[in-house]
Amino acid sequence: MIRRIKGTNDIIEDSYVWEWVEDKLRSVSKKFGFSEIRTPIFEATELFKRGVGTDTDIVQKEMYTFEDKGGRSITLRPEGTAPVMRAFVEHSLDSRGLPQKLFYIGPMFRYEKPQAGRLRQFHQYGAELIGSSRPEADVEIIVLAVEALKALGLKEFKLKINSTGCEKCRPKYKEALKEYYKPLLPKLCDDCQIRYDRNILRLLDCKKDAQYAKSAPIILDYLCDECKEHFNRVKELLDTLGVDYEVDPTIVRGLDYYTRTVFEITSTSLGAQDALAGGGRYDHLIEELGGRTTPSVGFAMGMERVMIALEREKKLPDKPSPQVYVVAVEDEQRPRALSIAFELSKEFIVETDVMGRKMKSQFKNASKLGAHYVIIVGEEEMKSEIYTLKNMFDGSQVKLSLSEIKRRLKEEKCDSNLQWH
RNA sequence: GUGGCUGUAGCUCAAUUGGUAGAGCGUCGGACUGUGGAUCCGAAUGUUGCGGGUUCAAGCCCCGCCAGCCACCCCA
Numbered sequence: 399m400i401r402r403i404k405g406t407n408d409i410i411e412d413s414y415v416w417e418w419v420e421d422k423l424r425s426v427s428k429k430f431g432f433s434e435i436r437t438p439i440f441e442a443t444e445l446f447k448r449g450v451g452t453d454t455d456i457v458q459k460e461m462y463t464f465e466d467k468g469g470r471s472i473t474l475r476p477e478g479t480a481p482v483m484r485a486f487v488e489h490s491l492d493s494r495g496l497p498q499k500l501f502y503i504g505p506m507f508r509y510e511k512p513q514a515g516r517l518r519q520f521h522q523y524g525a526e527l528i529g530s531s532r533p534e535a536d537v538e539i540i541v542l543a544v545e546a547l548k549a550l551g552l553k554e555f556k557l558k559i560n561s562t563g564c565e566k567c568r569p570k571y572k573e574a575l576k577e578y579y580k581p582l583l584p585k586l587c588d589d590c591q592i593r594y595d596r597n598i599l600r601l602l603d604c605k606k607d608a609q610y611a612k613s614a615p616i617i618l619d620y621l622c623d624e625c626k627e628h629f630n631r632v633k634e635l636l637d638t639l640g641v642d643y644e645v646d647p648t649i650v651r652g653l654d655y656y657t658r659t660v661f662e663i664t665s666t667s668l669g670a671q672d673a674l675a676g677g678g679r680y681d682h683l684i685e686e687l688g689g690r691t692t693p694s695v696g697f698a699m700g701m702e703r704v705m706i707a708l709e710r711e712k713k714l715p716d717k718p719s720p721q722v723y724v725v726a727v728e729d730e731q732r733p734r735a736l737s738i739a740f741e742l743s744k745e746f747i748v749e750t751d752v753m754g755r756k757m758k759s760q761f762k763n764a765s766k767l768g769a770h771y772v773i774i775v776g777e778e779e780m781k782s783e784i785y786t787l788k789n790m791f792d793g794s795q796v797k798l799s800l801s802e803i804k805r806r807l808k809e810e811k812c813d814s815n816l817q818w819h
Numbered sequence: 820g821u822g823g824c825u826g827u828a829g830c831u832c833a834a835u836u837g838g839u840a841g842a843g844c845g846u847c848g849g850a851c852u853g854u855g856g857a858u859c860c861g862a863a864u865g866u867u868g869c870g871g872g873u874u875c876a877a878g879c880c881c882c883g884c885c886a887g888c889c890a891c892c893c894c895a
């Protein structure tokens with residue numbers, strides 16, 4: 399048997415949950431004025447090296463990179479921001495006016511060891527607000543992320559924010575950190591020894607050496623006036639909007655492109671892989687990709703994790719079931735049953751038997767599928783063209799013509815809780 | 820990439836000290852020849868994750884691989 403690749407999933411029984419989640423996310427995004435962008439699933443490897451940063455874990459060990467037949471180095475996208483920015487530059491979207499507000503939903507690929515909530519092919523929803531350096535933009539993005547989770551019905555999550563400063567103040571902070579950790583260096587874990595030189599900020603969120611991080615210098619004390627002002631405005635606006643958050647000076651984020659605001663939304667109902675969404679401001683990514691300086695903010699949300707959280711919080715939608723199931727009493731009525739089913743399927747969700755089942759089994763099948771109504775087509779109905787409509791929820795039944803049945807089903811559709819639209 | 824746990828029917832799990840694989844659920848059918856969700860009866864389905872080894876004999880022991888889970892790493 400050929401099996402699926404490690405760390406990938408077939409979405410079968412749950413596909414209606416995916417549809418539901420995607421519908422909600424699209425709808426919230428549009429309400430915030432964002433429109434969907436769909437970029438290719440693979441890109442030139444160079445895009446991620448430059449966009450995400452060569453020092454990041456993603457680029458160093460997690461990319462699915464291969465050479466195509468033309469000898470080009472191709473990479474399956476590990477994240478969504480760099481491709482969106484590439485498209486922004488490539489199509490000169492700034493000439494259409496700023497800001498550009500874009501969202502995406504789709505698969506991402508990272509070569510990691512799988513566990514619950516961490517897959518090699520996973521799916522992200524994300525949004526980018528391109529072209530504004532103002533704190534209002536940060537807040538709009540943060541609020542969108544929070545509202546998206548709320549729209550799905552999630553409650554058990556926490557928003558944490560921080561500022562990582564800019565190219566002016568961050569070097570000073572890094573220096574202060576180096577100073578602080580220098581005497582501690584021999585006591586740090588192996589990973590932190592390497593991080594000390596490569597990316598000192600990462601020492602802060604190391605779980606093994608968390609004891610030292612507590613009394614380490616805090617970036618917020620090193621922010622330049624502009625960054626400090628920006629961060630304060632973000633907090634004020636969040637307060638004004640009544641958004642709950644917590645300032646966490648240890649979140650630094652794994653991608654190199656972030657400047658100033660960074661944030662994370664973690665679920666309190668998940669295990670180790672508890673980050674539902676993460677994002678921040680990236681003021682220099684676009685110029686890194688050859689565009690003109692265009693300050694921007696964005697975030698990405700992990701759809702699998704959101705769905706695990708929905709399950710934990712018991713917020714999954716009900717599976718949609720057919721509105722009507724057309725039953726043929728005898729073989730003679732099968733063609734009629736089929737044509738009624740096709741006719742009704744122009745307006746309703748219809749099922750009918752194609753397995754040659756006896757009437758009894760057709761009924762069993764109708765209940766198993768959760769059909770609200772059954773239309774019985776027997777000899778009598780065939781002649782009179784007045785069919786029996788049975789309500790499977792309360793067992794009642796009436797005799798109606800096809801057009802009366804349609805009218806009845808239409809009324810039912812309005813107060814049906816089987817649909818989520 | 821590191822460490823630990825696990826792998827038996829579609830699903831959840833049994834199987835004495837190694838002795839020739841079973842139950843529930845589900846599926847399908849029947850009891851019920853124009854009426855489902857209850858009940859009863861019956862049927863189908865396994866290279867015991869894969870490969871090797873030890874043994875008269877392996878689901879069980881040993882080794883390797885694969886996959887999943889948990890934690891680390893990191894993140895969504």
